[in-house]
Amino acid sequence: MDGIHDMGGMHGFGPVDPSREQPFSKTEWRARMFCLELSYTQPGGFNVDWLRHVLECIPPDVYLTSDYFDRWYWRDVGVLANVGWVSIDELASGVATSRPQDVGDPLPPEAVSVMLEQGLDSRRDVADPPAFKPGDRVRAKFHSPLGATRLPRYVRGHVGVIEQYHGWHVLPDANAVGDERPEPLYSVGFLAQDLWSDAAAPGDKVFPCLWESYLERE
Amino acid sequence: MKVPKETKKIMELEKELHSHLPSDPALRVKALESLLVEKGLLNSATIDRWIEVFSDEVGPKNGARVVAKAWSDEAFKKHLMADARKAVDELGFPRLEANNLVVVENTPKRHNVVVCTLCSCYPWAIMGLPPTWYRSFEYRSRVVRDPRGVLREFGLELDDDVEVRVWDSNADVRYMVLPERPPDSEGLNEAELAALVSRDAMVGTAKVTTTEQGN
The missing domain is CATH 2.30.30.50 (SH3 type barrels.)
Structure with missing residues (x-):
């Protein structure tokens, strides 16, 4: 789609700041958001092309003004709300009022090394x-x-x-x-x-x- | 399960979510984590484990070992340029986001630089997580159009007769730059060479010198 994500060659952005770095630790929300995405049970199974497309559907103004990992948040809540696994009220409160059925167990920490070892391959x-x-x-x-x-x-x-x-x-x-x-x-x-x-x-x-x-x- | 996949509906949903939820991302992410745990969709210990992996177990040190070996071992370099994935397998590195690895070689007359204009694709298993600047709108939009100008912002000035090649990782192919070996590094062994290779040199926004330590 002709979205804001398709940025190659756009004019108007300023100089690159090579010194900008963000912290990455267990208490840092960006790190937790990044790793949450690799850990939660995805409706219909993990599909990187669907995930990317949902991220591209974020309104352009939100895309441009959100932190990189905040865009991951908007994508993942979109993926989940799209199938009714979460509601806006639940996301605002952090408290579950319903539980999806037949989803199996969430990914255990022991499964991480296998995912790291093999990755996904298109x-x-x-x-x-x-x-x-x-x-x-x-x-x-x-x-x-x-x-x-x-x-x-x-x-x-x-x-x-x-x-x-x-x-x-x-x-x-x-x-x-x-x-x-x-x-x-x-x-x-x-x-x-x-x-x-x-x-x-x-x-x-x-x-x-x-x-x-x-x-x-x- | 059957997932409904209509672009227009997702666009409307994204608008609605954004207009109803609080602005602080740290609070929203915390609420999302506890909600998904309560719903049986997430184990927080798995997030902790991934954070350990990306903090300690994968990172640009892996890539630096590949570069140093290619500089020291001509047979390995040949294998690396022909089939990078199989060559890197010899070193025992994992494959996450690096199943389709391609190595592009810098020479005195050719400089390679890597970007993902559409998002932020990067060879995690070999180089760790991409730096903040690699994910920035400034880098993504400009490096394909004005690579020489962007490289100058990294302190790298290229002569006019050097061909610049920009590789857009918009598919599942992941690129790593094999930088030029510094001319005054003949006596160094593989471990000493690896210590010189910075992350940025493997993306193509820096050169390797014997005077600066890698990052």
């Missing part, structure tokens, strides 16, 4: 050959659905060159809504001067990862 074992190979010229489609997508606005309609092929990965647009549809994934190189009229150096390049259905042969 790659799927598909033997079919990809449509493009490194060196092929491709154009990023003008693809702007209201729903989830990982095609950044800044490359839409532009021509780039396939740099690397990464195997088949589930397409976020479909996976976010529960439809697992793997596609070949590529790093595609775009010349900065093709993307921005004020690019500083003609040889500089930007490489987003693009799924095959985002691309057409040029």
Whole structure:
């Protein structure tokens, strides 16, 4: 979706402050929020593409004025309220008035090391050959659905060159809504001067990862 | 369970949640944690365990070991550039947010820098949590468009004849930069080299020198 999250190339933001750091400890709300997200029982199971899309649905003014981990809060309460597992009154009071049924036990601390060890992987074992190979010229489609997508606005309609092929990965647009549809994934190189009229150096390049259905042969 | 997934409804829900809940995030997060525990959806000890993991067990020290080994061992470097995940497996590092790891190499004529313009994707298992600046709107919006200007804000000035390559981690592929080995580091062993490699050098916003300690 054409949301505020799709920030690559936007004008108006100021200098980066490399010295800014935030504390991370058991008593710090940001750390607890971050780790809560990795720990709670997610309705319908953990789906990173759905989680990202819900975060993108936060109103733009709230997105811009909330702390990074506060945006995680708004996302996760949205995920939970969407299925009726929490209500606004409960979130305000911190006291439960109902309990979801048949959700099993929450993730125990012993399960953390397995999750850390294995992580999640969007790659799927598909033997079919990809449509493009490194060196092929491709154009990023003008693809702007209201729903989830990982095609950044800044490359839409532009021509780039396939740099690397990464195997088949589930397409976020479909996976976010529960439809697992793997596609070949590529790093595609775009010349900065093709993307921005004020690019500083003609040889500089930007490489987003693009799924095959985002691309057409040029 | 079947989860309803309608973008317009989620947008309305997010607006409603924001207009009814108190402003202090620390209070809201505390209330959310106790609510989810009471509902049987969360074990607080699991949050504590994750915080220990990200405080003590994963972090840029892992990545620094990979860099130092690549500088010292040509066969390892070849393997790392061809299949970073398998090469890093040899060192016994975990895989969370690093299952599809790609290493990009800096040279005297090519400088790589990593961003996630859409959110904040980062190779947790190899580099820990992303720094605050990596998650900032300023970095996300500007480094793809004006990488040289942003790098200057980190104190890094690149010559005009150096090609800058910006890698956007908008998919599940996670990037780590293999920085250039400092020229005056010949006598150092792997552990001494690893101590020089900063987190920022592996994102591409710094170079490695023998004069500064890594962070």
